Amino acid sequence: MTARIGVITFPGSLDDRDTHRAIRLAGAEPVALWHRDRDLQGVDATVLPGGFSYGDYLRAGAISRFSPVMESLVEAARDGLPVLGICNGFQVLTESHLLPGAMVRNDHLHFVCREQKLRVETAATAWTGDFTAGQEIHIPLKNMDGRYVADERTLDELEAEGRVVFRYLDGNPNGSLRDIAGITNEAGNVVGLMPHPEHAVEPLIGTAGTDGLGFFTSVLRTLSTVGKVSA
């Protein structure tokens, strides 16, 4: 059985179509999920794509968090459903308290749009098993509110528990504390990051190569390991 991976579309999502494409290229079936629909349609994993859901009004991700689909998703994530939040999706995950900390305005106040070098700090998550710890990858980055913040105790906990998943290399693009680009929850099934793996899945697109494909092949491997779908 082919893995079915949901992609939630909020009003203002931008990268949902690219995420569908990335999932298809990785060999799985993308399933469109709608923000007003509580039904997760039995998907095996879910991606929250980038964009400006609800126009970033109030705070990025703050209004999306209360959409009907998120009520179901928060529950499913707590039960172990693999969830990946990309950029605005990461902001929704912190606002939903599925991940600790918060995202605030870039320290230099400029929108960032560039190819970003990252270090994969851990392969022990549902979305990074096809990488190796310490591996350097290139993924496009584009955001306005990308500065990851949390109190010192939370940051120390994340580091001690190996929950910093990605770190920015060759310069911090937005002032994120401890150069954090992505984190995971305690169980490792929920991962959020600011850069956009779905934009780096085909050689044709830019210079970033296909490092982003590893996120989607990783979750397929995770699902096959737990017997949800065949590899």
Added chain:
Amino acid sequence: MARVVVDVMLKPEILDPQGQAVQRALPRLGFGGISDVRQGKRFELELDGPADDAALARIHELAETFLANTVIEDFTVRVEETGAAGSPAETVRAVS
């Protein structure tokens, strides 16, 4: 009818680059003597009924779960009353 005002500010330890950008523009505009600027949000809520304790408790909950992200922001809730003479008198009811 009552108006309740919720002010939301970034916590003191959170960098506020927007406030800093405003502060840096001040000398150029001829406003000296201002050493720091912090930028926040103000919400004015018009109630159908009175701003009694029950209503304020609900608004406190609303502010805590939605208007503010308490990971990075503090908020205050206060009732804004218009006096008989039309001059506004503010009563601070709750501070978090």
